[in-house]
Amino acid sequence: MADIYDVAIIGAGVIGSAIARKLSSYNLKTALLEKECDVSFGVSKANSGIIHGGFHHDSATLKSRLEVKGNLMFDQLKDELHFPFNRCGILVAAFSGDEMRTVEKLYQNGLGNKAIGIELCNHERMISLEPKLNRDVVGGLYAPGGGIIEPYRFVFSLVESAKKNGVEVLTKFEVAESEEKNDCYILKSADGRSLKAKWVVNAAGLYSDEISRIFGAESFTITPRKGEEFLLDRNATAYTSKVIFPAPSHVSKGMLVIPTAEGTTMVGPTAQMVDDKQDASTSKANFQAIFSSARRLVPAVSERDIITSFTGLRPTMEGDDFYIEASKIKPRFIQVAGIQSPGLTAAPAIADYVKDILKVEGLALSEKPDFDPYIEDVPRFRNSSKEELDALIAENPAYGEVICRCENISEAEIVAAVRQGHDTLDGVKFYTRAMMGRCQGGFCTHKIMKIICRETGKSMDELTKRGGGSWLVHKKVGDYALEDRA
Amino acid sequence: MKTIEKDVLVIGGGSAGMAAAAEIRERNHSVAIVERDNILGGILNQCIHNGFGLHRFKEELTGPEYAERYAEIIEASDMEVFTGTTVTEIEKRDEGKTVYAYSARHGMLVFQVKAVVLAMGCRERNRGNIGTPGTRPAGVYTAGLAQRLVNMEGLMPGSKCVIVGSGDIGLIMARRMSWVGADVKAVVEIQPYPAGLTRNIVQCLNDFNIPLHLSHVVSKIHGKDRVEGIDITPLRDGIEVTEETFHIECDTLLLSVGLIPDNEIARKAGIDINRETNGPLVDSSLMTSVEGIFACGNVLHVHDLVDYVSEESHRCGAFVSDYLEHQSETKQFKMVSGSNLKYVIPNQFRADRDNHFYMRSLIVRNHAELVLTLDGKELGRKKLRHIQPSEMISFTLKEKDLDKAALDDNSTLEISLVG
Amino acid sequence: MTKELICISCPIGCHLEVTQKGDEITVRNNKCSRGEIYGKEELLAPKRVVTATCPVKSDLMLRIPVKTTEAIPVELINRLLEELYKREVSAPVRRGDIILENFMDSGIDVVSTKTLSG
Known part of the structure; x- marks a missing residue:
């Protein structure tokens, strides 16, 4: 345990990984800690992959500022990190006068946020932008700057880049205890490892409340909000040219029809508060809800095309905004919590923002001259x-x-x-x-x-499916005794 | 890159592809086979149980034996076989087709051919296709993947398992898992009757006292990392009786819930697909909607006996040869499936030769009759013994039976089942 | 003694009731004569063809599929399987080669069902 890290980032989801990559451009010794056996195996794995268009939240919020800034960073990131990204545009479809009024509010948000190219559309404009839309559409909103990425691949690339520039990634490192000594935190993992870090960034997603508690920092509660999604075959006729949103409700942005960056179609997600942070189950009732809701947007959506379904959990917390600030209780401890939608879009901007907080709080940052933003592009x-x-x-x-x-x-x-x-x-x-x-x-x-x-x-x-007890095969043919069996 | 010119390219070296290729070569046309795997035989190689070949070879063979008999015919001929090779695209040209394939050994292969036979077989339906709710742990395998792991890799996918689906693959896997020492807790079948052969119910379930839950579904999968158990719920009038749900502890769930023709290359080539079978629509010569591209075996429709696959594919090979010899430009008429039938293959017939039809019933009966109706007039009947959806019905309409029929350009022959 | 059996001689699958009284066996509920033969055999001496795999030393494959040349008495099956799972076969093997001869004096051999060249 001789080495002392300048910064330990807890959580290798999209937020922790983006921060790690950002910090890898400075002369720092950084560790990225992940409790699962691989990066991106928590919230980020089951994300919808939307790069939001900057109109869902009003400009007074931090999430809105970071969303708009983050959105603009993706073209360069794609160039450097080679993840699937398609700036295909977003449509919000309204089916009544009431819904149209909601959409108009979004439009005002978009103007306030200076979202590029945003426009209000009548029925005809909507149909010409997306002929697969339900003909009952009254009008809607078009945000050409919105898009879609492969979220997990984005995380893998961020981590690969961070590693290339010196960040150490420790998987299966579940932070269980912390101790503060001589201006340094000692982090102990559940499996008995430990490391020292001067600064700690809490990007633990669903578990950021527990990490905060372990460090004796602020007390808050993360409540998982479950979202089920269905993936449709790449032959599905429901594949649209743009991401289609309904008019949003007060709890969520609604269930969408998503043309993924890799040519399949996704429908969902639901939005359901749950208690269990490991509840990744799917249910029959949600199946009905998703398909009827998606068909209202795009009638060609069909159950026949289902390949699989999956569940993601969004880490929600009280208040309507991201919680990104230096702890007021513990020194050199940065909270990056409650990062639900549009967290993926905002991630690169969040990384910059966290870097600025670290600097303001006193972390010395000097740019690394040999920082290489590019990773190898493995041909596909x-x-x-x-x-x-x-x-x-x-x-x-x-x-x-x-x-x-x-x-x-x-x-x-x-x-x-x-x-x-x-x-x-x-x-x-x-x-x-x-x-x-x-x-x-x-x-x-x-x-x-x-x-x-x-x-x-x-x-x-x-071998395992995803670490832990997820074994695939455990014995060989002939390892079981047959004789004593009837 | 390597360019290869042949009369015919057969895509797939399983039972269908081998039979079609053998027939085409027999008729003195040049032919090559492309196979993804490193050996010929396809899925037969992992079907080590017996019960194959009773019709074709008049003896009971195991899958590998059946495959090897055909592979020997292919190897004894002078045809070129490209194993470890994957076809990605069929391009239509004015004259014939160009097929692109890739392999580690040859790089890109470009086949210039006059005709193509699709013989890619089928794939298994999986959890997503049947929408089983619950968690997503390790230990949910399709029966075919489990069969591969056990029979070819010698690995145990688990020790306590439940099988979904009582089709023959599910039943065969129940016995196999028992024979390698796993505890098979139950077989769950959504239909009120077993989907597999009676023989397999007796020898694969009853021999091992494995309970068969008919009209039941797996209503939930439990377990975070690995399967820990499942909930089973009975169906009454098609509705889940949730209060009668019971739990079985297990570490493995094997899904044997049907097969789907694997037609992606066909779709890309613009071939029209039959919504009932998920295979191509074909004329009386098993030619798809794209001239010069034929289909046979499980890529056309899912067969229950390999013997029928071989039979159909030999016929397909003969039709391809006719096509190359310009013998097939005769008027064809429309063929449709009527009541109580899911589908009939092929979708057209000819009046100048015998027509062989395969069809699948929608009903279970111990006695039934096939009824042929030409433009609303009954043409003939055939008595059938036991019928059920999982057993394909085959029927030959003789050329002479059409002698007296009054056929015009729009004539339609309907085949239906009366229970 | 009465046993209920399902006849497997054809797809109808008659539910047979087979009764043994002394030396006499009666079969009921069969729709044809094949059911009677099946019922008697299955009651007196049930037999099954066994298929399995043996480990094989080869670069091409890990297991070689095998089968019994005839149906063997069911009480021998587990012992036979354990024996086969232990028996390592070396290439080359030809389809039909004997892997295990006259298992437990049953007169039944186990043969390879696949050819594997050296």
Whole structure:
């Protein structure tokens, strides 16, 4: 425990990872701590991936300022970090005079936020912008600056970039205890490891209230708000050219039709307060609600096209805004909590904002001259032309081995994921999209398991879906005694 | 890059592709097979149980044996087989087709061919397709993936399992899991009758005292990291009787909930898809809506016996050969499925030769009759013994039976089932 | 002794009632004569064909599929399976090669159902 970190960031979701990457551009010794076995395995994994258009919140809020600023940062980030991002635009569809009045309020928000290109639309304009919309649409709002990204891949890229620039990532590090000594925090993990850090950033998502308590800082409560979503096949005729929102209610932005950055369609999410921070279950009742609501926007949405469903939990807290400030109780402890929507959009701006807080609070920041914002762009089979593929295979035959037939993912991409440390099935899945298509891994899971074993030297029974007790196979044929069984 | 010119490219080296290719080569046309896996045989390689080949070879074979018999025919011929190779695209040209494929060994392969046979088989329906509520732990496997893990990798996907679906794959896996020492707690079937063969109910469930819950569904999956148990709820008149829900502790859930033709390349090539089968719509020569592209086996419609796959695919190979020899430009008429049938394949018929039809029933009966109606007039009947949705019905309409029929351009033949 | 069995001679699946009194066995509820034969055999000496895999030393595959040449008495199945799971086979193997001969004097062999070249 000789080393002392300048900053320890707790939580490797999109917020913690964006902060880590930002800090990696300064001469600092930074640790990024994650309780799960891989980064992005909490809230960020089941995010809708919307890059918001800057009209949902009024300009007085911090979240609105950071959303608008964050939105504008994504083009450069994509260029540096190569995650799927499509600035496809957002439509909010109104189906009555009342809904239209709500939309007009959004428009005023958008103007106040200086959201680029925002416009109010009549029925005809809406239909021409998106012919798949329900013809009953009265009018709505168009925000051309909105878009969609692959959220987990964004996090993986942020972490990869942070690591490349010197940040140390410690997974399975669940902060269980903290002690303050000589202007330094000693962080102890549940599995008995410990490290020292001068500064701590609490970006623990759903668990930021518990982390604050462990450090003796402010007392607040994070309540998970559950959102169920359904993923539809890439052949679904419901695939729209823009993200479609309904007019929002007071609790959430409503259930959307989302053309994902990778060509599938997503519908959802629901918004339901729950007590359990691990409640990722799905239910039948929500299924009905999502589909009837999505069909009201886009009639072509069909249950026939469902590939899978999943649940995300948003970390909500009292008050309507993000809670990002230096603790008033503990020194050198920065709270970054209550980051629900539009947290993903705001993430890069939040990172800048946290960096500024650290500076104001007294952390010495000097820019690293050799900071490299770029990471390697691993070519993807599905995005390559025929000629590019031929050349790729000549150089690396593993590009010719198509492992995931639904999403066209080659062995080379899977190997790249494992070599980046994503050695669980979910890690490979979220890094590469293998097993994310219509067969949901029916054909390729065993091949991927073999590749992980080969690359890591692990045995089959050591592999997991996502760490912890999520084992995949645990014995070999012949390991069970049959004789004593009737 | 490598360019290969052939008369025909067969996509898929399983039972369908091998039979079609063998037939085409027999008729002296040049043919190549592209197969994703490293060996021929497709899914038969993991079906190590017996019960294959009673119609085709008049003896009971295991899956690997059935596959090998065909693979030997292919290997003994001079046809080129590209294993470890994946097709991504079929392009239509004025004359023939260009097919693009990739493999580690050859890089990009470009096939210039006159005809293409689609023989890619099917994929398994999964949890998302049936919408099982609950958590998303490890330990939920499709039966086919579990079969692969057990039979080819020698791995145990779990020790206490419940199987959803009483189709033959589900039943066969119940026995296999028992034989490798797992405790199979139950088989859950949404229908009021078992979907698999009686023989498999007896030998795969009753032999091991595995309970079969008919008219039941898995209503919830429990467990955060790994499956810890499931809730099972009975159905009454199609509605879940939630108060009668019971719980079974298990670490594994195997899903055997149906198969879907794997038609993505076909869709991309602009081929019209049959909404009932999810396979291509085909004419009496098993040609799809795109001229020169044919389909056979499970990519066309899901068969329950490999013997029928081979039979259909040999016929497909013969039709492809006819096409290459310009023998197939005869008038075709419309074929539709009527009452109590889910579908009939093919979707057209010809009056100048025998027509073989495969169809699937929507009903369960011990006695039934097939009724053929041409433009509203009954043409003939055939008595059937036991019918159920999981058992394909095959029927041959003889050329001579159409002799006296008055056919005009818009004639439609309807085939239906009377219970 | 009376046992209820489902006949597997055809897809109808008659629910047979098979009764044994001394040497005499009667089969009821069968719709045809095949049901009677099945019921008697299944009551006196049930047998099954067993398929399984053995570990194999090869770069190409991990398990080699095998089967019994005939149906074997059900009481021998578990012992046979345990034996097969332990028996490591080396390539080359041809389809039909004997893997286990005359298992427990049953007169029944276990043969490979796949060819694996060296």
